[in-house]
Amino acid sequence: MIVFDLICGEGAHIFEGWFSSSEDFEGQCAQGLVACPICGCGDIEKAMMAPNVGAKSNSQNSVPPPRSSGEQSDSMPAVHTAKLPAEYQELIGKMAEAQAKILANSEWVGKGFADQARDIYYGDAEERPIHGIASAKEASDLEEEGIEIAPLPLPVIPPKTQN
Structure with missing residues (x-):
């Protein structure tokens, strides 16, 4: 599965969508199956996202564990990690x-x-x-x-x- 940050054309609401592939996202959009959960707008595009690039296996630096699904995605800056x-x-x-x-x-x-x-x-x-x-x-x-x-x-x- 691929997680995309999506944005609606009307309210500029940002939300997350899970798709089996980029083509699946395009196909669902073409069929009108993707809509903004906040305003219902069907004009949906992929938002800018930071790539999720893992560390090299021989890297000495530790990589933080993946975020849980309830946490903020990597595409937006975080102020503090506490709830x-x-x-x-x-x-x-x-x-x-x-x-x-x-x-x-x-x-x-x-x-x-x-x-x-x-x-x-x-x-x-x-x-x-x-x-x-x-x-x-x-x-x-x-x-x-x-x-x-x-x-x-x-x-x-x-x-x-x-x-």
């Missing part, structure tokens, strides 16, 4: 929901975020909500120009990202 209290899990869930609502009506502009924000601010592009990637320097420059921006609380996987 979070229920109220923290609830807060993170609410942040994720709020961010999904914000992004639902926002256009992904990728690495062109700073240029697009600047064009909108100066009236060279249509006013609309956007989100994307900006370096710390670009964000600082935008703020110095009086262009209001805000960091997103949780990581965002770019739409249409494939393995």
